[in-house]
Amino acid sequence: MYNEENTARLLPDVAVHAQPHLAGELDWVGMNGIEVPVRFDAGDGDAQRASARVGAFVNLRRPDKRGIHMSRLYLMVEQALSTQTLSADSLRDLLKGFxxxxxxxxxxxCxxxxxEHLVRRPALRSSNSGWRAYPVCIEASLVGDEFLLEFGTEVVYSSTCPASAALSRQLIQDQFARDFDAAAQLDHAAxxxxxxxxxxxxAxxxxxxxxxxxxxxxxxxxxxxxxxxxDxxxxxxxxxxxTAVKREDEQxxxxxxxxNLMFCEDAARRIQKALDADASLGDFHIRVEHQESLHPHDAVAYASKGVEGGYAGKGCD
Incomplete structure (x- = not known):
């Protein structure tokens, strides 16, 4: 007869059964795209709640075991991330729990x-302001006692080509020479x-x-x-x-x-110089992409802090 108290004992668990013909270690096994709310303090003391997508993984070093306990990872992710503000300590504890x-x-x-985290940004001249949504990616891993934490974001900006600016100035000079006689006295109002x-x-x-x-x-x-x-x-x-733009802001x-004329190389070096002076950053990796209006391809440059064993020289992603 059906008995609710015995239901758990009767549920089959095929994951515990080994498959000798498919034995082998796996680098990572887990779940990606877990939907969960997170609390994040961007440095201003205001912890915002955001809707996040989470990936949770462990390796499988037992070739005789068919799979891992994914539900355990899910429940730990849900409990930890939905109730605590994100921090290095909380993420380390979560990985230890894994x-x-x-x-x-x-x-x-890992x-x-x-x-995405919303940040209010002021207008350049007017008293207005508006919201910018900055993407945030946090990655953490634990191998033995070695804990590694990274986070990243994207900054969108305008870049004006120095070469194009010089060529435009030359055309303006040529037009001026055609419109004003070099031998005549210049009229200020004209x-x-x-x-x-x-x-x-x-141009x-x-x-x-x-x-x-x-x-x-x-x-x-x-x-x-x-x-x-x-910043x-x-x-x-x-x-x-x-964000908010009136005419004085656009001007x-x-x-x-x-x-601020800049090639992609200039932009990468500017950011590199700024972040290199920040003692709170152990290492950084920069990828700048100028989505060209002249070409159908993009101009790209990479830079890093140059820490041995760090991001320096890492490939083109």
């Missing part, structure tokens, strides 16, 4: 968390009117939306400080994309582009 629950199967664990006309800007340099993708490894004891990382990067570049943005 291994303790699989102590007969695994000796390595975790990835992806979500020149001023010419500069304000379409002839005075007969414009090409600019494009660009992206700086950042991955950092916090120094020991350092907290997640997303806002500081964003340093946007200040170094000088032309981050804007200020045009001035900023004119004063």
């Amino acid at each position: 291994l303790e629950s699989h102590k007969d199967l695994s000796d390595r664990a 975790l990835s968390i992806r979500f 020149v001023l009117a010419w500069l304000g006309s379409e002839k005075g800007i007969v 414009t340099p090409h600019a494009q939306r660009s992206v700086a993708r950042l991955r950092v490894r916090p120094a020991n004891g350092a907290k997640f400080n997303l806002i500081d990382l964003i 340093q990067t946007e200040h170094a570049l000088g032309t981050p994309v804007q 200020a943005f045009a001035r900023a582009n004119g004063g």
Whole structure:
């Protein structure tokens, strides 16, 4: 007769049965895309709740075992991430829990968390402001006692090509030479009117939306400080994309582009210099991408802190 109290004992568990013809160790086994809320303090003391996608994995070092206990990983992820603010300590404890629950199967664990964090950004000149959603990726791993933590984000900005700017200036000079006789005395009002006309800007340099993708490894004891990382990067570049824009803000943005001409190499070096001075970062990896308006391909540059055994020289991702 059916008995509710005995149901758990009667449920089959085929994962415990070995398959000798398929024996072998596996690098990682787990789940990806777990939907869970997370609490994240970006460095301003305001812990926001966000909807995250989480990957949770352990290795399977027992070739005679068919699988891992995925439900254990899921329940630990749900409990830890939905109730605690993300921190190095909480993530380390979570990974330790992964291994303790699989102590007969695994000796390595890793975790990835992806979500967006809203940050209010002020306008360049007006009193307005607006929200920017910055993607956040946190990855943590535990191998024995070695805990590794990384987090990253993206900064979108405008880049104006220095070569195109120089070529445009030359065309404007040529137009000026055609419109004003070199032997005649210049009339201030006429020149001023010419500069304000379409002839005075007969060519414009090409600019494009660009992206700086950042991955950092916090120094020991350092907290997640997303806002500081964003501020340093946007200040170094000088032309981050804007939210609320009135005419005075757009004019200020045009001035900023004119004063921050840059190739992708320049952008990567600017960010590198800014982050290299930040003692809270043990290492960093920078990928800048200028999504060209002149070409159908992108201009890309990479940079890192240059720490031995760190990101330096890592491949093109």
